[in-house]
Amino acid sequence: MAVTSSSFAFEHNLSCLQKGSKEVEQLKQIHARMLKSGLLQDPYAITKFLSFCLSSTSSSYYALHVFQGFDRPDTFLWNLMIRGFSCSDQPQRSLLLYYRMLCSSAPHNAYTFPFLLKACSNLSALEETKQIHAHVTKFGYGDDVYAVNSLINSYAVTGNFNLAHLLFDRIKEPDVVSWNSLIKGYAKSGNMDIALTLFRRMPEKKNAISWTTMISGYVQAGMNKEALQLFHEMQNSDVEPDNVSLANALSACAQLGALQQGKWIHSYVNQRRIIIDSVLACVLIDMYAKCGEMEEALAVFKNVNRKPVQVWTALISGYAYHGHGREAISKFLDMQRMGIKPNAITFTAVLTACSYTGLVEEGKSVFYTMEREYNLKPTIEHCGCMVDLLGRAGLLDEAKRFIQKMPLKPNAVIWGALLKACQIHKNIELGEEIGEVLITMDPYHGGRYVHMANIHAMGKKWDKAAETRRLMKEQGVAKVPGCSTISLEGTTHEFLAGDRSHAEIEEIRNKWRTVRRKLEENGYVPELEDTLLHLVDDEEREAIVHQHSEKLAITYGLMKTKPGTTIRIMKNLRVCKDCHRVTKLISKIYKRDIVMRDRTRFHHFRDGKCSCGDYW
């Protein structure tokens, strides 16, 4: 086969090809040229071409189309296709290809099963795994370490631990992959205790994947402190963290708002000259954004070479929860100009940005482009954003009409968004109506009762408010206690509402009295309307208003940092209205920037104003 010159030209064409909207068009042209020049007979060129197509979602169907054109594909090509789809968004294609392969003249080989089982584990498909298990035995691969480990993995990730252990126990000497597969199963299902026990027990030397499996398990279980602890332990071991380990550790930092540790990891990446691939870029951007550093997030974004849709989305999301609606929209337009197709998550991010900033018309137009220009069907999440957008802006009737007209059945999140809007805009009648619906839908969600009781209280219906509170107690649902944290010199100080456990609580309470006096001199009167304060006596009321966790944390920040230093607070719930007002005043009186990360977004306080424009 004379392939030399045309083969090189072909490889050059592939390497120049830009991923994005025009990709399939360009691949078609290359394919046509291959056909003409006879390259389609060259196994090397075919492999290159198909692998390239399979590496991206938008062109994988084109690979299938080309593959179907072959008269008698050999085992290698079948395997290539099965592997290509196993990690795509359509792993069931791998199984379909396998069944077709069985009917063809090409025999499978030792490589076929691991690829196929990868597809099964991505599909979480138990029945298919069992079927393939039968084939593995039947065709004599029952002792092949790759096939067995892949089976352990598939059983473990589908939660069939008995079957996984059965295979695991039969292996004379399980290798590190066998252990990692088993541990991954427990980690994925949230059984971190069992995963840790196995992890500690494994006699095999742990590798980076073993560590990362545990760290990512903790992150996915929301146990971010444990994740970082294990990451530190990993650094003291003799295994170097790689880009995947670091990406997971960064996710933990993002969730915890642990800026110092996140920065440290970033400098580690730079020092070790670890390549910032698109995944690492995503988590770095997310970490900086969630730690309040949008400039840093933007710097990472600018420095990364390849920017797939996820990287743009990470940045746009960052702008969203910082309330930078215009910037979010501008990046959204930029990415489209670059030929990058937004995905469902991008749209959620842009709509959130519009909703947090009150960009009603822009949000509506983005919502309608979704289906019209990108053929993406709005999901319940997108509808939730729309209800939020309209509701926050006070367009309650329009929000209600939107819910009635939307093609999906409204869930608790949708009604919750409207309820919140009723509370903001003091629409008691509609609020009560929706509150009833929500409590029936979601009887064990504490927040529903709290909203409902607050709406009753707003209408001065004290009996009803008390009744809702009683109902909540009766159902045994507890309100999540408010908790704020402040990080000072690497130590995180945690405050709960009314908490007296802090070592310096007396000093903090004294300082708060001074702060409060200054606030009152500046016209501050506690705002009570959105809490149930009318139901309690004076002393309790005092305790509730003046011991909110964010007030304690800010007071501590004022005590412990030099004048002029920015105070950074994190809160697990939404910041309360009274605390928001107090924080604005403190930023002015004490000339401090205060950055507060609440459950859903950031508030940057400066000189008596908040970046959210009181729109939250």
Add this chain to the structure above:
DNA sequence: TTAGGGTTAG
């Protein structure tokens, strides 16, 4: 050939 990774609403 087998094991670990990404952005979202409330």
